[in-house]
Amino acid sequence: GQTATTTTETTETTEATQETQATETTQETATETAEAGDKMMIAMVTDYGDITDQSFNQSTYEACKAFAEANNAEFTYYKPEGDSTAERVAMIDKAVSDGYNVIVMPGYAFAEAINETADMYPDVKFVALDVSEYDLEGEGSDFNSETYPNVFSAVYQEELPGYMAGYAAVKMGYTQLGFLGGMAVPAVIRYGYGFVQGADAAAKELGADVSINYAYGNQFYGDSDITAAMDTWYQGGTQVVFACGGGIFTSAGEAAGKVGGKVIGVDVDQSKTIDGMFEAGMTVTSAMKGLQATVNTLLAAIRDGQWDSYAGKILNLGLVSGDDTSLNYVGLPEDTTIWTESFTVDDYKKLVADMVSGAVTVSNDTTAAEPTAENVKINFQGNIK
Amino acid sequence: MAGKNNKIEKESFFSKPAVQSITASLLCIVIGLLIGYIALLIINPVGATEAIITIIKNYFTYPSKAAALKYLGNTLVKAAPLLMCALSIQFCYQAGLFNIGAAGQYVAGAGASLYFALGFGLPWYACILAALVAGGVFGIIVGLLKAYLNVNEVISGIMLNWIGLYTVNMLLGGVKEVSSPYTLSLANTNPSAIIPSLGLEKLFSNNKYVTIAIPLAILIAIILKVVLSMTVFGYEIKATGIAKDAAKYSGMKEKKNVILTLFIGGGLAGLGAAFLFLTGYEQWSVTQSSVPGMGFNGIAATFLGGLDPIGTIFASYFIQHITSGGSYLDKNVYPSQISDFISSIIIYLCGFVLFFKFFLNSRIRASKEKREGGNK
């Protein structure tokens, strides 16, 4: 009651001025854009990390850049001054005032910023990644395609590739696993909880005695402290660690290298990066999500005038096909995963098919503070730093 | 004849301490910007001029007046906590204490204000008070250690910065969003905890973060100026700072003064955090693994402000101005850290201010003596 009224009032007043402001801005930039025709002007605003985080921002950046080069579109990126909605909004305002008409924003943290800017700039196309309905509208969301008519967001079901990785690892014969998250942000937690569920399921199937060391590094880069913790894991018997978050694999890889341990990559196929840095064959597999594919699809749709079929939607991207895994937004890399006899590429495809068919279900509930499992012993260590 | 008079006037003009401080600070700024410009030139000469102008322009890079005003608002919103941290350091400096712990006191203030707002659902003034007390308590710890156990305040301050960070991360873990490391949004959870704006936001294109925190910070600076230069309390604090033993001899409670000073200093830094977090501008991220730089930047503002509360108002604004300006650089060419680079150069240069004043004074005196000698 009370709260709601206040909020609405504020929004209204803001809207009023912001609209005038928006009109002014567009008027000023109108001449420029007219000359350039309907040229796509793509701007990416980064999350707090920069575009070389070896993860989220970087994949998005690379996809946008590649697209822009291939399609003769204008592209740049903005990095907010700090980690706050106000500063993200500032960069969106800046991008629009600089004439950009497609804004790409990776990260759930953009929800508030979208809230504030989307209706201010109705002619600008907002492409968000990882921003969910709940991030935008809160618990009692009655989200529909008219809520944000110029926004598209893709949310990934990270728990699925996490599950696959965990399942695969146990099936491949590893019984002592590790999960090293970056910071405990939603996507990382989903990966982690999926990983635990996958391992749990495989352990149940095999009746194997499986344990998982579970921790977050509380940062997206490795350092001596995290390497020390990883050394403790590997030298304490851990065979494979799912290094889940930006550059944190450097610590896992470093420690794995000393004892011939293995690593699982994240987001993209990291085998080249990790193996290249440490030793061939270290990367067992990677739990991937199709960031780049999404960016490509969306930018292509905008180029081809098909924005309307995406506008206003929030898609929960995961598996779409049980037959052709290349159509899926999440999965394991078929070429670089080191398949074994106990878990072949066909086993993987069957798993995918089962997931699509509903024979295998994965929970995306991340409300619990710690992951739980029935057949796997979890050694939860919280934040290392 | 006229020329000579002119010269005398000019000299006496430059012999005023306030004029010297301002000149020195301006000189630091100019040299700092120049070095920054040179760095930009080295990185990439083509866009360097535009880049330095971008930094200096900050919100003026927005073409529309409304947007510029809005982002002037943002700069001010962040300048207010910076000013508070600077005042914290300055107040303690007057009492001979280098309060590097302001960073941790700021963290404590953030923790307390957000917990009172989100955990207890209390209104803004209660949260502000909580921040003041929490920052103050962190200050008091430093003060007690200093007064009774002779622990160097710089070292204990640094240790407490980290302890504060981890404690606040743990504490605020209780009021964070379910699936993100950020604390709950004030606007959604407890709007009464947002500092009122009393219509002030209208001046800044309805920038919703603009609140009375900004004028409050300025008011506090003015109050501090008055307290330090005109009151009995200021007299005692400064005496304790300059000469602890003499203060004790004269019957001042020098230990109490040290502790009280750090309490006030801590309180100011804590308030600074409230002035930022209770506007809703920023949410605390409970996975932060480094102490926010606000407290350290306060050192810059203090010294650039010539260790004077009024000067610090302008210095805080300036430092925030170029820091914000840095975020508008073309990141494909220039790192945004250029702004930090420039502000740290400026702080470094502030170290030379004393010498500069000394030099200026001896020049003034020398030329005066010469003139007097000539008149004989």
Next chain:
Amino acid sequence: MVLLLQYTLLFSSVLILVALGGCFSEHSGVINLGLEGIMVMGALGGALTLKVISPSLPAIIIVIAVLLASTLCGVLYSVLLAFACINFKADQTLVGTALNMLAAAAATVIVKTINIAENPDNVSSTVQYVASKKALVVNIGSFQFNWFMLVALIALIAAYVILYKTRFGLRLMACGEHPQAADSVGINVYKMRWSGVLISGMLAGIGGIVYITAGVSEWKFENGVAGFGFLALAVMIFGQWKPLNIGLAALLFGFFRALSNVYSGFDFLAALNIPSSVYNMMPYIISLAVLAFTSANSRAPKAEGIPYDKGSR
């Protein structure tokens, strides 16, 4: 167990080197709060050397080259401190703080510039040195020996000998205790203070490269050195400005730091289920407690922090 020992020694080596750096500077009379910044710059020099040096060179050459580069960068950077604080009598705490901020910003700017020059898409502040880093370590069974452990030990012994057994040490300490006295017997206080600060630049610079190579094969310079320079200051105070005590203090601090990372390897510690934040706070809480007990009769060099002015008496 081996891991605990290995990381204790590794962290202690960093702390010893940097704390000894602080020790030399303070014995000469200059408070060096900029150790953190000097570490960053030393680390930068070392990291860039590791990056460009051919990994196929003999290990000893790589180690020496890295030491030289870090030393050079640390020393050059500490010139800023010496110049401002000794010749221009600047406030040492202020300048030290400025240098910390400057190093973080400058190192990031420098690395980003280099990276962008190499590859316009690489705007990161990360320097990679996977291959050449291997030269820094020797595996002895499951213990990974790091050459820098030896360097730290040598530095520790050398510091003891220099401070207590040589003319230079005697004069240096005189300048930190009573510069007027030193001046009156013909010692050039400015020169001694410069030496003290430059030595601290050298040691902290080496400490920087040891810190960043201690665990990983690349470093993101935006992250600085995460407060290690300040921890080293605490070690120095705990060690009461005496090399051997500093060595012991560093071992203690290094031990707790290592323990906070490897405790999960000890069943009884893991069973205690202490929140990791507590382990993380541990070194700082211990420092504070230790300082509270040791500071009452602190033997800090008497004249530290006070700019020397020939004229004043």
Next chain:
Amino acid sequence: MALESAYAIEMLGITKRFPGIIANDNVTIQLKKGEIHALLGENGAGKSTLMSVLFGLYQAEEGTIKKDGKVVTINNPNDANDLGIGMVHQHFKLVQCFTVLDNIILGVETTKHGFLQKDVARKRILELSDKYGLKVDPDAKIEDITVGMQQRTEILKMLYRENDILIFDEPTAVLTPAEIDELMQIMRNLAKEGKSILFISHKLAEIMSVADRCTVLRRGKYIGTVNIADTNQEELSRMMIGRDVQLVATKEDKTPGDVILHVENMTVPSKLHHNNAVKNVSFDVRSGEIVCIAGIDGNGQTELVYGLSGLENITSGKITLSGKDISHASIRERSLSGMSHIPEDRHKHGLVMDYSLAYNLVLQRYFEPQFSSKGFLKKGEINKYAEKLIDQYDIRSGQGAPTIARSMSGGNQQKAIIAREIDKDPDLLIAVQPTRGLDVGAIEYIHKQLIARRDEGHAVLLVSLELEEVMSISDRILVMYEGEIVGEFDPKKTTPEELGLYMAGAKRKEAGA
């Protein structure tokens, strides 16, 4: 070989300026070989500056220095040392945490392969200390030894460097009477060995006893050089001040009144050792009398005053001031109850050196309604009051009330403290070594002030190490030895010799009663 000069050192026409002041104005001083040459002048007359020029700490703007008749340039202490010039500074230049040996060799260390050869040095030091009767323990730390031994260390520093021109800048200001005698003897020995000595002192008696000749400076200017044998104390002080000075204070007899300060079984702990510094001390001070605590430095006088003034908590006993129990009162309460305290260390306790003179003059009273209202300072009133005191007590300073205390001369700093403490109109004035390091003019002035307090019917407690002062102005003398009062005397009925025995602990009698 050129003609042998009779002078070891000649400083001819030396002019040295500091910003705003000419410290030495065309000063000439000639030091004969093997003589003890005194240098006399008021505070701030330029004595230390002149010696610093000779020692290379300062460079003179004008004038020449000759060594053995040859012009030399002395740019730094090294040059001075090479010329055989050594100096014992007014404030010792010793590193507190170093040993005696380290301090002596500092700057002229013998090394082998860069390592210190301390054994060689120790042998030489012991030889020197035997030869000149300078007893020291080479391995003791400076912070643990007496002032006298520190001074012997300073002298050994010069001898170790084989200096033959020795400068002593106010060496006796910090010494006990016995140590002074010892030093005088050492100086005579040194002169006999052929060393030439320059000796600065404010104490005319010492100059008369040890020096051969004396050069007098006044306000930076050379006044003249006299043979000690042909002069007397009165003439010297006239040369120095420019007028006749009353060297011995005179006062009328007065019968003491009520008890103002009553001390009963007071015990004060020591900061230096575990024993109590003041043990179970009892005494009274009445209105209209000056009671003097005599004793050798370090026998608990400092702590006694700390206990009385509240700078240190007493562990047992009772103190009453004008009938009010102040045993555990705060410093401020004691001050408000009518106690004033001229502290022993005027730089550490007496003044906030970076505050203006005006601010310092209200250091005990800034909070009173006269100087503040509702928490705000009344700056106008403070300045007016400062001007009044400056006038009344003749405090000289560069810019008057706004002058920073640090830039004032020692004598005037002391005057400011005295003005402040006396103007509070206290029932009890405690003065600790109020004349230390001051010239005879300043001493005369301070003695007059103390006696005036007494004559107005107030109580004065004077702590002094100087027997002459004690004998001349006190009405009653209490001798302290090892924390206890070992005797009470009437100055008219005792002799310095008798007091000396008590001060050294050779005799004792119960005090009070």
